[in-house]
Amino acid sequence: MTKPHLSVRGLHKWYGSVHALRGLDLDIPQGQVIGLIGDNGAGKSTFIKILSGVHKQTEGQIFFEGKEAHIARPRDAMNLGIETIYQYTAMVPEMSIARNVFIGREKRKWGVRGFGMLDHAAMAEEAMAAIADVGLHLRSADAPVKDLSGGQRQGVAIARAMHFRSRMLILDEPTNHLSVKETNKVLEYVRQMREQGITVIFISHNLHHVHEVSDRIVAFSRGNKVADLLSEETTVPHMIDLIT
Numbered sequence: 001m002t003k004p005h006l007s008v009r010g011l012h013k014w015y016g017s018v019h020a021l022r023g024l025d026l027d028i029p030q031g032q033v034i035g036l037i038g039d040n041g042a043g044k045s046t047f048i049k050i051l052s053g054v055h056k057q058t059e060g061q062i063f064f065e066g067k068e069a070h071i072a073r074p075r076d077a078m079n080l081g082i083e084t085i086y087q088y089t090a091m092v093p094e095m096s097i098a099r100n101v102f103i104g105r106e107k108r109k110w111g112v113r114g115f116g117m118l119d120h121a122a123m124a125e126e127a128m129a130a131i132a133d134v135g136l137h138l139r140s141a142d143a144p145v146k147d148l149s150g151g152q153r154q155g156v157a158i159a160r161a162m163h164f165r166s167r168m169l170i171l172d173e174p175t176n177h178l179s180v181k182e183t184n185k186v187l188e189y190v191r192q193m194r195e196q197g198i199t200v201i202f203i204s205h206n207l208h209h210v211h212e213v214s215d216r217i218v219a220f221s222r223g224n225k226v227a228d229l230l231s232e233e234t235t236v237p238h239m240i241d242l243i244t
């Protein structure tokens with residue numbers, strides 16, 4: 001058993017009077033793909049929003065690579081190497097593909113007066129290389145992200161995570177509204193991540209997809225962890241039983 005990449009202890013989240021997460025304890029080893037399942041409102045997104053700095057836990061601790069982590073804002077998660085991909089919010093649609101790849105990590109060139117200007121050419125070139133590395137073929141990194149399909153957007157987000165060597169990738173419903181072909185591509189990306197030893201948390205209502213790509217299945221129900229099994233110890237019908 002390798003030492004945990006991420007551990008949480010006694011994690012609670014209250015939204016006003018709603019107790020969305022009720023004392024979660026979880027250890028995730030480096031390089032494992034965790035499939036997180038649960039019915040609507042079970043607390044899945046709440047958990048990953050805490051890890052990605054969107055919400056702060058009400059109570060409890062997070063340990064990342066053995067040290068206690070205080071994740072107060074998305075920038076803190078980014079600095080730890082935690083990248084989160086949602087269907088809609090991971091990209092700024094009006095901005096170019098290249099700008100989206102470098103969001104928060106823009107490349108600048110330094111003028112004579114010492115102020116930085118965005119280095120568009122360098123970002124476009126590096127973005128194209130990163131995108132090609134995940135096997136996605138786009139014509140130009142200068143096109144706005146809104147011109148891409150859902151699957152292509154996921155591909156760009158994943159290229160970004162790989163390019164900046166994210167240590168942990170969280171995908172919350174990444175295949176919603178994608179075509180079968182695009183969905184298969186996203187599942188393939190998850191397998192690529194796994195081969196590179198990146199820890200992945202994969203959330204989906206499609207239990208077949210979850211079972212297919214995950215090493216381990218964690219089930220939530222009403223804010224509680226109700227099951228924690230290796231994928232080979234469970235089946236899709238069993239997973240349905242766990243969450244209903």
Ligand SMILES: Nc1ncnc2c1ncn2[C@@H]1O[C@H](COP(=O)(O)OP(=O)(O)OP(=O)(O)O)[C@@H](O)[C@H]1O
Pocket residue numbers: 015018020038039040041042043044045046047
């Ligand atoms: N920002 C918020 N303010 C108030 N309540 C919230 C907020 N976000 C989530 N909740 C509540 O917390 C509970 C857990 O929601 P969460 O989004 O974590 O569920 P989920 O497991 O991701 O569900 P789904 O599968 O539908 O995405 C629900 O009761 C939800 O209504």
Ligand SMILES: [Mg+2]
Pocket residue numbers: 044045046172
């Ligand atoms: Mg959710």
